Amino acid sequence: MVVAVKKLKPEGFQGHKEWLTEVTYLGQLHHPNLVKLIGYCLDGENRLLVYEFMPKGSLENHLFRRGAQPLSWEIRIKVAIGAAKGLRFLHDAESPVIYRDFKASNILLDLEFNSKLSDFGLAKAGPTGDRTHVSTQVMGTQGYAAPEYVATGRLSSKSDVYSFGVVLLELLSGRRAVDKSKIGIEQNLVEWAKPYLGDKRKLFRIMDTKLEGQYPKKGAYTCASLALQCLSPEAKVRPRMSEVLAALEQLSAPKNASKTSQAEQKTATNALSRTQVRSHPSPSGRTPGGASPLLPRRSPLHSSS
Numbered sequence: 001m002v003v004a005v006k007k008l009k010p011e012g013f014q015g016h017k018e019w020l021t022e023v024t025y026l027g028q029l030h031h032p033n034l035v036k037l038i039g040y041c042l043d044g045e046n047r048l049l050v051y052e053f054m055p056k057g058s059l060e061n062h063l064f065r066r067g068a069q070p071l072s073w074e075i076r077i078k079v080a081i082g083a084a085k086g087l088r089f090l091h092d093a094e095s096p097v098i099y100r101d102f103k104a105s106n107i108l109l110d111l112e113f114n115s116k117l118s119d120f121g122l123a124k125a126g127p128t129g130d131r132t133h134v135s136t137q138v139m140g141t142q143g144y145a146a147p148e149y150v151a152t153g154r155l156s157s158k159s160d161v162y163s164f165g166v167v168l169l170e171l172l173s174g175r176r177a178v179d180k181s182k183i184g185i186e187q188n189l190v191e192w193a194k195p196y197l198g199d200k201r202k203l204f205r206i207m208d209t210k211l212e213g214q215y216p217k218k219g220a221y222t223c224a225s226l227a228l229q230c231l232s233p234e235a236k237v238r239p240r241m242s243e244v245l246a247a248l249e250q251l252s253a254p255k256n257a258s259k260t261s262q263a264e265q266k267t268a269t270n271a272l273s274r275t276q277v278r279s280h281p282s283p284s285g286r287t288p289g290g291a292s293p294l295l296p297r298r299s300p301l302h303s304s305s
């Protein structure tokens with residue numbers, strides 16, 4: 001069996017806390033769209049995590065690494081669907097879990113481009129009872145974290161939905177959530193792309209040129225509208241992951257779908273029209289800045305067989 005081993009830097013309490021959170025959650029949660037934790041090791045300062053090896057690495061490598069074979073439109077939708085299934089599973093579990101670190105580098109791919117979420121170090125139990133959020137220290141990754149979470153520390157499953165919207169934008173545009181090599185507004189993908197997402201005629205301007213125009217225009221527009229809903233500054237307006245998933249599955253459904261799946265598609269469309277985007281001011285200025293306590297990257301991972 002081929003495995004991937006992550007060796008954590010001996011960096012004190014936060015590192016240990018995350019290691020423990022990862023072991024606790026991944027030890028209990030099992031789903032085809034979550035990476036399998038095969039084992040772990042704690043010996044003094046040394047902490048290891050052993051996972052199933054994901055042969056195609058992370059989505060980040062495929063989208064952004066120089067020289068990577070471009071992903072087709074169909075593969076991009078497949079990857080989005082797999083990741084949405086993983087998040088939906090966490091949010092709709094009997095004891096809901098907020099993932100909190102949804103980003104392209106944490107979406108791992110198998111040989112058939114099935115996605116699995118990895119890195120549960122920041123996962124957090126969702127609110128219980130009538131509560132809509134849990135209050136917590138702001139952690140996560142710059143460019144992906146929801147604005148209300150960054151501003152107030154209020155974390156809800158809708159924070160994950162926002163991050164999902166950012167990854168959808170990365171899939172559409174082939175650009176990173178934050179790119180310091182760009183100038184001005186183009187450094188922040190959400191700020192830059194938002195004005196184009198709801199405009200059928202302008203959408204092509206933000207589409208990944210590596211797709212060379214090989215994508216269905218209507219499908220791209222539906223996907224962009226979905227991203228816009230996920231990125232709504234107001235958390236409660238964002239769709240639930242089950243609704244996001246239904247909309248994405250509709251995009252990948254074959255044209256001559258059977259009657260049953262047409263009925264399912266109708267349900268999905270209805271679900272989405274209930275969560276139409278309202279117009280909101282952009283969260284400019286509230287997005288995480290350099291001084292925010294958002295996490296930098298964690299320790300690198302080694303693979304072995």
Ligand SMILES: Nc1ncnc2c1ncn2[C@@H]1O[C@H](COP(=O)(O)OP(=O)(O)OP(=O)(O)O)[C@@H](O)[C@H]1O
Pocket residue numbers: 004006035051052053054055057058060061105106108118119141296297298299300301303
């Ligand atoms: N199970 C795995 N199988 C194969 N490759 C993996 C596996 N887990 C991680 N990787 C690869 O190792 C890289 C580094 O992972 P790691 O989680 O340490 O950092 P990251 O996700 O890039 O950033 P962060 O520390 O912020 O999560 C991933 O981006 C991915 O390419």
Ligand SMILES: [Mg+2]
Pocket residue numbers: 105106118119
């Ligand atoms: Mg990671």
